[in-house]
Structure formats: C-alpha cells, structure tokens
Amino acid sequence: MTDTLSKDELFDYLDSPANQTGLDPIAAHGFLTATVVGKPSPNWLSAFFEGQDATVPSNVKAALKAWQQELTDTLKNEEPIELPFDDGELDFSDDGDLVAWAIGFVDAMYADETADWFDDPDTEEDVAMLTLPMIVLSGIDEDMDEMRNDDTMVQMANALEDNITELFLLFHTDE
Numbered sequence: 001m002t003d004t005l006s007k008d009e010l011f012d013y014l015d016s017p018a019n020q021t022g023l024d025p026i027a028a029h030g031f032l033t034a035t036v037v038g039k040p041s042p043n044w045l046s047a048f049f050e051g052q053d054a055t056v057p058s059n060v061k062a063a064l065k066a067w068q069q070e071l072t073d074t075l076k077n078e079e080p081i082e083l084p085f086d087d088g089e090l091d092f093s094d095d096g097d098l099v100a101w102a103i104g105f106v107d108a109m110y111a112d113e114t115a116d117w118f119d120d121p122d123t124e125e126d127v128a129m130l131t132l133p134m135i136v137l138s139g140i141d142e143d144m145d146e147m148r149n150d151d152t153m154v155q156m157a158n159a160l161e162d163n164i165t166e167l168f169l170l171f172h173t174d175e
C-alpha cells in the first residue's frame with residue numbers, strides 16, 4: 001500500500017479503527033500546526049503515533065508529511081493557516097473541534113523533550129503569551145480552569161490565527 005493518499009483518504013484513515021494510536025483529523029491539524037510553527041521536532045511522526053509509527057502504512061505517513069508541508073508553505077507565503085472549525089459556532093465543550101485542535105497543538109508542543117519552546121530567555125515570555133490560548137482552550141492545565149469562561153474562551157479562540165503566525169515568525173525568522 002504505497003499509493004499516495006488524498007487528504008480526504010488521510011482523514012478517513014485518521015477517523016478509522018485502523019488508526020489506533022494517532023489523532024483524529026482535527027487534533028492532527030493542531031498537532032501538525034505546532035510542528036510547523038514551533039521548534040523543529042525531528043521525531044514528530046513517532047510522537048504523533050505514540051511511538052507506534054512503524055506499524056502505520058507508509059502512505060499515511062507520507063500524506064501527513066505532505067499535509068505538514070502544505071501548512072509550512074501557507075505560512076511561508078505569508079498567509080494564515082485556516083483553522084478546521086467554524087468561527088461562527090465556537091464549541092468549547094470537551095467534545096468540540098476547538099478543544100480537540102488545541103489538545104493536538106499542545107501535545108506537539110511537549111512531544112519532543114529536546115525541543116523546549118520555552119528555553120530561550122529572550123523569547124520565553126512571548127512564547128508563553130502566544131501559546132496561552134492553546135493551553136487554556138485545550139483544558140490540559142487545570143490551573144487555567146478559572147480562565148475558562150465564555151468571554152475569555154472566545155477571545156482565546158479569536159487569537160489563534162494571529163498567534164500561530166506570530167509563533168512561526170518568532171521561531172523561523174531572524175526578525
């Protein structure tokens with residue numbers, strides 16, 4: 001099975017029972033976005049499949065790499081990454097796409113211990129502020145639960161697109 005997968009076929013795989021260790025398409029988008037905007041993570045594919053990437057068909061891994069490259073190209077072309085959920089109907093429930101996307105993003109942020117996003121004292125505060133929406137929206141950090149009210153969550157969700165671009169510029173340009 002080495003045929004190239006379309007994005008729809010990749011999504012079908014990610015949503016299928018065959019994908020036992022990987023993320024669903026929405027969380028995968030968050031994860032891949034983080035691998036693109038943050039510090040380079042050479043082992044991201046292994047982290048995506050919880051170390052079980054050897055059992056994943058090569059065409060699935062190739063499709064994920066192509067999707068990651070597509071996200072990279074979007075940012076390099078100075079265009080914002082389109083988020084995979086409807087801004088008009090923000091769902092902050094644990095089952096919502098926004099939370100799934102944020103969980104995928106945060107998972108990738110911490111997936112590689114050799115790629116600490118916060119290890120540079122010159123950018124540490126900027127990184128903390130730019131990733132705060134993802135951490136709050138994900139619900140991963142219980143210390144942030146007091147921030148999880150509707151108004152704050154809407155502000156955080158509305159900041160995602162700009163923050164993604166700012167993180168990319170912070171980690172991938174000399175400006």
